[in-house]
Amino acid sequence: MKRIVVLALAFLSFLPLPITAEQITSEQVREWLSRVTNAGKSLNYEGTFVYRHGNQIEAIKIIHKADEQGEHERMISLTGSAREIIRNNQFVTCISPENKSVIVDNHSPGSRLPSISNNLEQLDNYYDFVFEGYERVASREARRVLIKPRDELRYGYRLWIDDAFELLLRSELLDTQGNAVEQVMFTDIRLHETLDSSLLEPNISGHEYTWVTDDEHKQDPMPLDKRWKVANNPHGFMLSHHNKHKLPDSRMPVEHLVLTDGLAWVSVYIEKAAETPDLLQGPSSMGAVNAYGRVMGSYHVTAVGEVPSETVEILSEAVTRN
Amino acid sequence: MTTKNDDNLSALVDGELDSTRAKHLITDITASDELRARWANYHVISDAMQGNGQHNQTIDLSAQISAALEDEPTVLAPRSRTRTIPAMFKQVAGMAVAATVAAAAVLMLQPTEPGVFNQTEMVAGLGSPVGQLKEERIRVNNSGMNWSATQPSVASRLNGYLVNHNGYSTAVRGNLPFASIVGYDESAISTDADDAVILEYNPNGNSTRR
Numbered sequence: 124m125k126r127i128v129v130l131a132l133a134f135l136s137f138l139p140l141p142i143t144a145e146q147i148t149s150e151q152v153r154e155w156l157s158r159v160t161n162a163g164k165s166l167n168y169e170g171t172f173v174y175r176h177g178n179q180i181e182a183i184k185i186i187h188k189a190d191e192q193g194e195h196e197r198m199i200s201l202t203g204s205a206r207e208i209i210r211n212n213q214f215v216t217c218i219s220p221e222n223k224s225v226i227v228d229n230h231s232p233g234s235r236l237p238s239i240s241n242n243l244e245q246l247d248n249y250y251d252f253v254f255e256g257y258e259r260v261a262s263r264e265a266r267r268v269l270i271k272p273r274d275e276l277r278y279g280y281r282l283w284i285d286d287a288f289e290l291l292l293r294s295e296l297l298d299t300q301g302n303a304v305e306q307v308m309f310t311d312i313r314l315h316e317t318l319d320s321s322l323l324e325p326n327i328s329g330h331e332y333t334w335v336t337d338d339e340h341k342q343d344p345m346p347l348d349k350r351w352k353v354a355n356n357p358h359g360f361m362l363s364h365h366n367k368h369k370l371p372d373s374r375m376p377v378e379h380l381v382l383t384d385g386l387a388w389v390s391v392y393i394e395k396a397a398e399t400p401d402l403l404q405g406p407s408s409m410g411a412v413n414a415y416g417r418v419m420g421s422y423h424v425t426a427v428g429e430v431p432s433e434t435v436e437i438l439s440e441a442v443t444r445n
Numbered sequence: 446m447t448t449k450n451d452d453n454l455s456a457l458v459d460g461e462l463d464s465t466r467a468k469h470l471i472t473d474i475t476a477s478d479e480l481r482a483r484w485a486n487y488h489v490i491s492d493a494m495q496g497n498g499q500h501n502q503t504i505d506l507s508a509q510i511s512a513a514l515e516d517e518p519t520v521l522a523p524r525s526r527t528r529t530i531p532a533m534f535k536q537v538a539g540m541a542v543a544a545t546v547a548a549a550a551v552l553m554l555q556p557t558e559p560g561v562f563n564q565t566e567m568v569a570g571l572g573s574p575v576g577q578l579k580e581e582r583i584r585v586n587n588s589g590m591n592w593s594a595t596q597p598s599v600a601s602r603l604n605g606y607l608v609n610h611n612g613y614s615t616a617v618r619g620n621l622p623f624a625s626i627v628g629y630d631e632s633a634i635s636t637d638a639d640d641a642v643i644l645e646y647n648p649n650g651n652s653t654r655r
Binding site: 368370379388390392401402403405406407408409412414425427428 | 591592593594595596598599600601602603605606607609610
């Protein structure tokens with residue numbers, strides 16, 4: 124009997140071992156993540172994805188082209204109003220057939236994100252990275268990854284990364300209980316060597332449309348009030364950008380601090396309280412997005428982001444003016 | 446009658462004529478007996494070709510009568526010709542007139558928006574009662590999600606913040622930073638006209654500031 128067991132063990136040891144989830148280290152998973160952002164920018168593809176947030180679900184067609192001129196992208200809403208978003212690098216055009224308007228927004232290159240890879244080391248302090256195994260998405264083989272927060276001040280993520288091209292095929296934003304509060308999933312995706320530019324043209328003729336732009340980035344950069352600070356990187360949220368915008372419906376420029384722990388992003392907007400009566404006092408939420416507003420002297424501070432409500436409250440309290 | 450007109454009539458029957466030319470042709474049809482007759486014939490032919498047999502007899506009949514008239518002794522022919530053939534046509538043409546009037550009525554019922562002349566509806570209208578045409582679809586008003594415990598004015602402000610913020614929070618949505626804008630409530634992306642700069646449209650996809 125003993126001999127049989129020994130034989131069996133000897134036989135088993137010669138079998139090639141399947142790659143198990145445990146063999147993929149946290150570092151490797153983080154490396155995949157750094158490549159995901161790049162793959163999304165540099166590949167040519169077209170496909171359809173569904174986007175669920177709260178109790179809403181939408182289907183959106185996407186065409187993405189990358190060439191010497193950079194990134195070109197067109198997204199068409201397949202459900203509800205046939206809205207389109209066309210992006211040429213930082214130049215974003217939103218077409219809304221319902222109110223016959225075209226909104227043009229020129230995001231300055233400076234306001235584009237650094238990729239998450241810049242923050243990988245720091246991320247380790249707040250999240251665990253686990254490879255959970257392979258799963259099929261949009262009829263393609265994908266690696267399923269769990270990003271698990273180490274505290275209750277940030278949401279978790281479950282990501283499905285295309286095994287061959289390292290494109291993000293599916294993502295879930297997980298609340299502190301682990302429930303998916305927002306999901307994006309490709310239902311089909313086709314990768315191409317090249318893509319015809321005509322696929323990126325809008326459907327509308329444009330004649331009946333009103334073209335508007337918020338003009339935010341065309342004006343000269345407004346001087347920043349550098350006295351606004353967020354002290355001591357609360358819970359790992361560091362200042363990533365400090366901007367000043369004139370938002371579409373505001374008369375006065377808004378001071379804008381962008382905070383991130385490397386994965387979660389929170390914006391803090393600061394306005395003169397007297398000039399805008401319609402400002403949030405206390406908490407509010409919409410789906411996975413939480414906001415917290417408070418008065419600070421003659422200013423009003425609002426923190427907004429896809430983080431738990433406690434976090435926006437803490438971050439709005441952490442803002443100081445020296 | 447030119448070949449071009451024939452082609453146009455044929456195209457109109459098939460619903461393939463562009464709106465401007467269709468408008469002109471309809472005006473011509475209303476004014477000309479001959480065009481009306483041809484118009485009716487085209488419908489008959491079109492129906493016959495699509496296997497709608499109702500009119501086949503009419504075709505045969507008129508053809509037979511024509512043939513019979515050709516065979517009539519010459520003495521009777523001139524008189525008969527001037528009366529009988531137009532009489533045959535008159536019946537068909539009468540229907541055509543009725544149809545054209547119906548079409549005109551349809552055209553007038555359509556809201557007069559330049560450039561939105563709907564030919565498909567119009568051509569369909571020639572054969573069907575006017576009442577069926579005016580179709581108003583009830584659209585589901587999908588207001589999207591909204592902010593909890595806020596007044597609309599505060600919610601609108603938060604939407605403004607959120608759209609701006611979404612330009613930043615793209616790390617994990619990866620390549621889909623604007624997906625949320627495509628999905629959002631209209632009010633989130635509507636811009637106050639006072640501050641907006643109106644752009645002139647240029648078909649190349651570029652726009653210039655006015």
